[in-house]
Amino acid sequence: IKKIAVLTSGGDAPGMNAAVRAVVRSSVYYNLDVYGFYKGYDGLINGDIEQLQVRSVSNILSRGGTFLLSARSDEFRTKEGRAKAYENFKVNDLDALVVIGGDGSFTGADVFSQEYDVPVLGIPGTIDNDLAGTDFTIGYDTACNTATEAIDKIRDTASSHERLFFVEVMGRDAGFIAVNSGISGGAVAMLLPEHNWGIDDLIRRLQRGASNQKASNIVIVAEGCKLGSAYEIAAKVKAQLDYFDIRVSVLGHLQRGGSPTTSDRVLASRLGVAAVEGLLNGESNVMVGVVNSNVVYTPINEAVKTIKKIDADEFRIAKILSI
Ligand code: ATP
DSSP: OOEEEEEEOSSOOTTHHHHHHHHHHHHHHTTOEEEEESSHHHHHHHTOEEEOOGGGGTTOTTOSSOTTOOOOOSGGGSHHHHHHHHHHHHHTTOSEEEEEEOHHHHHHHHHHHHHSOOOEEEEEBOTTOOOTTOSOOBTHHHHHHHHHHHHHHHHHHHHHTTOEEEEEESOSSOOHHHHHHHHHTTOSEEEOTTOOOOSHHHHHHHHHHHHTTOOOEEEEEETTOTTOOHHHHHHHHHHHOTTSOEEEEEOGGGGGOSOOOHHHHHHHHHHHHHHHHHHHTTOOSEEEEEETTEEEEEEHHHHHHSOOOOOHHHHHHHHHHTO
16 A cells, blocks of 8 residues: 545544544655545545645644544435545545544444445544443543543532532443543442433432431433433432432533543554554454554454443442442
């Protein structure tokens, strides 16, 4: 291969810039021409492309977001849209496409590579950590740190007023951020999309805490929790335990932003280089990940289809520690 392109797609994640930088610099290192498409699949469809050089990616390692911009492209979901995307791929004489994104982006990449002869290599860039084939996705560590910092601040005010706080964190389909930030923030409970429990367990825990002179309570609610939104759950709890002074805080998009942590920068750098080296070694239609500290390539359809499970032991220790 001689010429490759990279794009960032779906929800942005801290560390995407570091991954693009690694793709660009390792391409140059291996004498490949490297191009960037702006605005994800929309840029691929509209031919919004630019050649990237070593210096095009100076000073982006520490920046959140993605300088290539991202998009949710409705057009790429259509056959016509993907036909236009393929035209641009061909017109620009490209040999492979590196897609940095989450499960939706990889589903699109998988469909595209099946319809057309386009070698695709995926780099997992999403705060959700919901991709099989890698222990961690780029952006997850930063998002957890941001959520933990916010929970710590909420704890200060919660304990000063002896309040019960429901803190909603991101995670429509997966509770990884909720579990991790819940453990690190000392939450009394984490309510996840993966679990279909009733409200009774939470009520029991809160009652036990109240009888143990627990001064402040933090409950983490992942946005995809089946019991409802943080506001709805707070109302249900208030209806049964009206002695609690309850507040709700929805962290929202601040969890996506900020300078990536050291772990995310290192992961992004490692995966960016491994993506280019994988392409040079003939890897195609795979996602690159790190499992048990080793670089691995997983068929992209497998990475998307396999449901990554919350570590049962993490959940177990969270329960032990929240008495
Ligand atoms: P995150 O989960 O972090 O938000 P993501 O990559 O999962 O990131 P999505 O919005 O789900 O984000 O997907 C990104 C883009 O991938 C979509 O806007 C769409 O263009 C493309 N895509 C998703 N699913 C498909 C599909 N089935 N066919 C074609 N394209 C798709």
